Amino acid sequence: SQQGEEDPQALSIQEGENATMNCSYKTSINNLQWYRQNSGRGLVHLILIRSNEREKHSGRLRVTLDTSKKSSSLLITASRAADTASYFCATANTGGFKTIFGAGTRLFVKA
Amino acid sequence: DVKVTQSSRYLVKRTGEKVFLECVQDMDHENMFWYRQDPGLGLRLIYFSYDVKMKEKGDIPEGYSVSREKKERFSLILESASTNQTSMYLCASSSRYRRESGNTIYFGEGSWLTVV
Numbered sequence: 001s002q003q004g005e006e007d008p009q010a011l012s013i014q015e016g017e018n019a020t021m022n023c024s025y026k027t028s029i030n031n032l033q034w035y036r037q038n039s040g041r042g043l044v045h046l047i048l049i050r051s052n053e054r055e056k057h058s059g060r061l062r063v064t065l066d067t068s069k070k071s072s073s074l075l076i077t078a079s080r081a082a083d084t085a086s087y088f089c090a091t092a093n094t095g096g097f098k099t100i101f102g103a104g105t106r107l108f109v110k111a
Numbered sequence: 112d113v114k115v116t117q118s119s120r121y122l123v124k125r126t127g128e129k130v131f132l133e134c135v136q137d138m139d140h141e142n143m144f145w146y147r148q149d150p151g152l153g154l155r156l157i158y159f160s161y162d163v164k165m166k167e168k169g170d171i172p173e174g175y176s177v178s179r180e181k182k183e184r185f186s187l188i189l190e191s192a193s194t195n196q197t198s199m200y201l202c203a204s205s206s207r208y209r210r211e212s213g214n215t216i217y218f219g220e221g222s223w224l225t226v227v
Contacts, residue, residue: 030214031214033214033215033216035216040199040221040223041220041221042115042201042203042218042219042220042221043154043201043203043216043218044218045215045216045217048214048215088153088154090214090216092214098156098159099205099214099216100156101146101153101154102153103151103152103153104153
Protein backbone atom coordinates (compact mmCIF):
# COMPACT_ATOMS: atom_id res chain seq x y z
CA SER A 1 0.00 0.00 0.00
CA GLN A 2 1.09 3.57 -0.57
CA GLN A 3 2.77 5.25 2.38
CA GLY A 4 2.18 8.74 1.08
CA GLU A 5 -1.16 9.76 -0.33
CA GLU A 6 -1.47 13.16 -1.96
CA ASP A 7 -4.59 15.25 -2.01
CA PRO A 8 -6.01 16.54 -4.28
CA GLN A 9 -5.21 14.28 -7.20
CA ALA A 10 -5.41 17.25 -9.55
CA LEU A 11 -5.47 21.00 -9.08
CA SER A 12 -6.03 23.77 -11.60
CA ILE A 13 -5.36 27.39 -10.66
CA GLN A 14 -4.64 30.76 -12.24
CA GLU A 15 -1.15 32.19 -12.43
CA GLY A 16 -0.42 34.24 -9.33
CA GLU A 17 -2.62 32.17 -7.05
CA ASN A 18 -1.27 29.93 -4.32
CA ALA A 19 -1.36 26.16 -4.68
CA THR A 20 -1.65 23.85 -1.68
CA MET A 21 -1.12 20.12 -1.84
CA ASN A 22 -1.48 17.71 1.04
CA CYS A 23 0.11 14.40 1.87
CA SER A 24 -0.85 11.81 4.45
CA TYR A 25 1.21 8.86 5.54
CA LYS A 26 0.74 5.87 7.78
CA THR A 27 3.86 4.97 9.76
CA SER A 28 6.64 6.73 11.66
CA ILE A 29 9.10 8.55 9.46
CA ASN A 30 12.60 9.98 9.56
CA ASN A 31 11.78 12.67 7.09
CA LEU A 32 9.38 13.62 4.35
CA GLN A 33 10.32 14.95 0.96
CA TRP A 34 8.55 16.62 -1.89
CA TYR A 35 9.47 16.04 -5.52
CA ARG A 36 8.36 17.58 -8.76
CA GLN A 37 7.98 15.85 -12.12
CA ASN A 38 7.51 17.65 -15.39
CA SER A 39 5.53 15.71 -17.96
CA GLY A 40 7.50 12.76 -19.28
CA ARG A 41 10.62 13.53 -17.26
CA GLY A 42 12.30 12.27 -14.12
CA LEU A 43 11.53 13.49 -10.62
CA VAL A 44 13.43 16.38 -9.11
CA HIS A 45 13.88 16.86 -5.39
CA LEU A 46 12.32 20.07 -4.05
CA ILE A 47 12.56 20.06 -0.28
CA LEU A 48 13.09 17.78 2.70
CA ILE A 49 11.61 18.24 6.15
CA ARG A 50 12.82 16.16 9.05
CA SER A 51 10.51 14.58 11.59
CA ASN A 52 11.56 17.06 14.29
CA GLU A 53 10.79 20.07 12.09
CA ARG A 54 7.38 21.66 11.73
CA GLU A 55 7.88 24.09 8.87
CA LYS A 56 10.44 24.75 6.19
CA HIS A 57 10.79 27.34 3.44
CA SER A 58 12.63 27.35 0.15
CA GLY A 59 11.97 30.27 -2.19
CA ARG A 60 8.26 30.17 -3.05
CA LEU A 61 7.84 26.78 -1.37
CA ARG A 62 6.59 26.27 2.14
CA VAL A 63 6.31 22.82 3.65
CA THR A 64 4.67 21.92 6.93
CA LEU A 65 4.78 18.65 8.79
CA ASP A 66 2.40 17.48 11.50
CA THR A 67 3.66 14.16 12.83
CA SER A 68 0.72 13.82 15.22
CA LYS A 69 -1.64 13.81 12.25
CA LYS A 70 0.84 12.09 9.96
CA SER A 71 0.38 14.74 7.34
CA SER A 72 2.32 17.33 5.37
CA SER A 73 1.42 20.17 3.08
CA LEU A 74 3.26 21.87 0.24
CA LEU A 75 2.37 25.45 -0.52
CA ILE A 76 3.56 27.13 -3.71
CA THR A 77 3.02 30.87 -3.51
CA ALA A 78 2.46 33.17 -6.47
CA SER A 79 2.32 30.26 -8.87
CA ARG A 80 3.61 30.50 -12.42
CA ALA A 81 2.74 28.60 -15.57
CA ALA A 82 6.15 26.94 -15.27
CA ASP A 83 5.02 25.34 -11.99
CA THR A 84 2.71 23.08 -14.00
CA ALA A 85 3.88 19.59 -13.07
CA SER A 86 3.10 16.62 -10.85
CA TYR A 87 4.15 16.84 -7.23
CA PHE A 88 4.92 13.82 -5.09
CA CYS A 89 5.53 13.38 -1.41
CA ALA A 90 7.91 10.66 -0.31
CA THR A 91 8.56 9.21 3.10
CA ALA A 92 11.48 7.28 4.52
CA ASN A 93 10.55 5.00 7.38
CA THR A 94 12.28 5.16 10.73
CA GLY A 95 15.24 2.83 10.78
CA GLY A 96 14.94 2.03 7.10
CA PHE A 97 16.27 3.24 3.80
CA LYS A 98 13.24 2.52 1.73
CA THR A 99 11.56 5.63 0.36
CA ILE A 100 7.94 5.34 -0.65
CA PHE A 101 6.21 7.71 -3.04
CA GLY A 102 2.60 8.71 -3.20
CA ALA A 103 0.57 8.81 -6.40
CA GLY A 104 1.10 12.54 -6.83
CA THR A 105 -0.91 15.72 -7.36
CA ARG A 106 -1.12 17.08 -10.89
CA LEU A 107 -0.93 20.86 -10.80
CA PHE A 108 -1.97 22.93 -13.78
CA VAL A 109 -1.30 26.66 -13.65
CA LYS A 110 -3.14 28.67 -16.26
CA ALA A 111 -1.42 31.73 -17.67
CA ASP B 112 26.03 18.80 -10.64
CA VAL B 113 24.57 15.43 -9.77
CA LYS B 114 23.64 13.22 -12.64
CA VAL B 115 21.84 9.94 -13.21
CA THR B 116 21.93 8.88 -16.83
CA GLN B 117 19.67 6.28 -18.38
CA SER B 118 21.05 4.89 -21.59
CA SER B 119 17.82 4.78 -23.59
CA ARG B 120 15.03 7.30 -23.57
CA TYR B 121 12.65 5.37 -25.82
CA LEU B 122 12.62 1.69 -26.65
CA VAL B 123 10.26 -0.55 -28.58
CA LYS B 124 10.73 -4.28 -28.05
CA ARG B 125 8.87 -7.40 -29.06
CA THR B 126 7.18 -9.79 -26.68
CA GLY B 127 9.66 -12.40 -25.47
CA GLU B 128 12.75 -10.29 -26.13
CA LYS B 129 15.38 -9.81 -23.44
CA VAL B 130 15.63 -6.14 -22.56
CA PHE B 131 18.43 -4.31 -20.80
CA LEU B 132 17.95 -0.88 -19.25
CA GLU B 133 21.19 0.69 -18.18
CA CYS B 134 21.74 3.40 -15.61
CA VAL B 135 24.88 5.22 -14.53
CA GLN B 136 25.33 7.74 -11.72
CA ASP B 137 28.31 10.00 -11.15
CA MET B 138 27.74 10.88 -7.50
CA ASP B 139 29.49 7.90 -5.90
CA HIS B 140 26.18 6.93 -4.32
CA GLU B 141 25.86 3.62 -2.52
CA ASN B 142 22.15 3.16 -3.16
CA MET B 143 20.55 2.70 -6.54
CA PHE B 144 16.94 2.02 -7.46
CA TRP B 145 14.70 1.03 -10.33
CA TYR B 146 11.09 2.21 -10.32
CA ARG B 147 8.33 1.89 -12.84
CA GLN B 148 5.69 4.55 -13.21
CA ASP B 149 2.22 3.94 -14.59
CA PRO B 150 -0.76 6.32 -14.75
CA GLY B 151 -2.78 6.19 -11.57
CA LEU B 152 -0.30 3.89 -9.84
CA GLY B 153 2.48 6.31 -9.04
CA LEU B 154 6.03 5.06 -8.63
CA ARG B 155 6.52 1.43 -7.71
CA LEU B 156 9.86 0.09 -6.61
CA ILE B 157 11.12 -2.87 -8.62
CA TYR B 158 14.58 -3.50 -7.14
CA PHE B 159 17.18 -1.62 -5.21
CA SER B 160 20.81 -2.08 -4.36
CA TYR B 161 22.80 -0.91 -1.33
CA ASP B 162 26.22 -1.80 -2.65
CA VAL B 163 28.07 -3.48 -5.44
CA LYS B 164 26.74 -6.98 -6.12
CA MET B 165 23.95 -6.47 -3.60
CA LYS B 166 20.30 -6.37 -4.56
CA GLU B 167 16.99 -6.37 -2.78
CA LYS B 168 13.51 -6.92 -4.13
CA GLY B 169 11.13 -4.02 -4.09
CA ASP B 170 7.37 -4.15 -4.35
CA ILE B 171 7.05 -5.56 -7.86
CA PRO B 172 10.15 -7.64 -8.74
CA GLU B 173 8.33 -10.33 -10.73
CA GLY B 174 9.53 -10.51 -14.31
CA TYR B 175 12.62 -8.41 -13.61
CA SER B 176 16.19 -8.93 -12.51
CA VAL B 177 19.03 -6.52 -11.84
CA SER B 178 22.79 -6.40 -11.94
CA ARG B 179 25.22 -4.18 -10.08
CA GLU B 180 28.79 -5.10 -10.94
CA LYS B 181 30.17 -1.60 -10.46
CA LYS B 182 29.19 1.07 -7.97
CA GLU B 183 28.14 3.56 -10.60
CA ARG B 184 26.08 1.23 -12.75
CA PHE B 185 22.76 -0.49 -12.11
CA SER B 186 21.08 -2.49 -14.85
CA LEU B 187 17.48 -3.64 -15.07
CA ILE B 188 16.82 -6.77 -17.07
CA LEU B 189 13.56 -8.03 -18.46
CA GLU B 190 14.30 -11.66 -19.21
CA SER B 191 11.29 -12.10 -21.48
CA ALA B 192 9.44 -8.87 -22.12
CA SER B 193 5.67 -8.89 -21.98
CA THR B 194 3.12 -6.27 -22.99
CA ASN B 195 2.21 -5.58 -19.36
CA GLN B 196 5.76 -4.34 -18.85
CA THR B 197 5.09 -1.41 -21.15
CA SER B 198 5.81 1.51 -18.86
CA MET B 199 8.14 4.32 -17.94
CA TYR B 200 11.17 3.12 -16.00
CA LEU B 201 13.03 5.44 -13.68
CA CYS B 202 16.48 4.84 -12.30
CA ALA B 203 17.59 6.69 -9.17
CA SER B 204 20.38 6.88 -6.66
CA SER B 205 20.98 8.18 -3.15
CA SER B 206 23.69 8.39 -0.56
CA ARG B 207 23.71 5.90 2.29
CA TYR B 208 25.06 8.57 4.61
CA ARG B 209 21.96 10.57 5.35
CA ARG B 210 23.26 13.24 7.64
CA GLU B 211 23.68 15.83 4.92
CA SER B 212 21.19 14.78 2.32
CA GLY B 213 18.58 12.85 4.24
CA ASN B 214 17.22 10.31 1.84
CA THR B 215 17.28 12.65 -1.14
CA ILE B 216 16.90 10.57 -4.25
CA TYR B 217 18.24 11.70 -7.60
CA PHE B 218 16.42 10.47 -10.66
CA GLY B 219 17.31 9.90 -14.27
CA GLU B 220 15.12 11.22 -17.06
CA GLY B 221 13.31 7.93 -17.50
CA SER B 222 13.12 5.26 -20.18
CA TRP B 223 9.87 4.74 -22.03
CA LEU B 224 9.55 1.08 -22.91
CA THR B 225 6.88 -0.20 -25.25
CA VAL B 226 6.50 -3.96 -25.65
CA VAL B 227 4.55 -5.00 -28.73
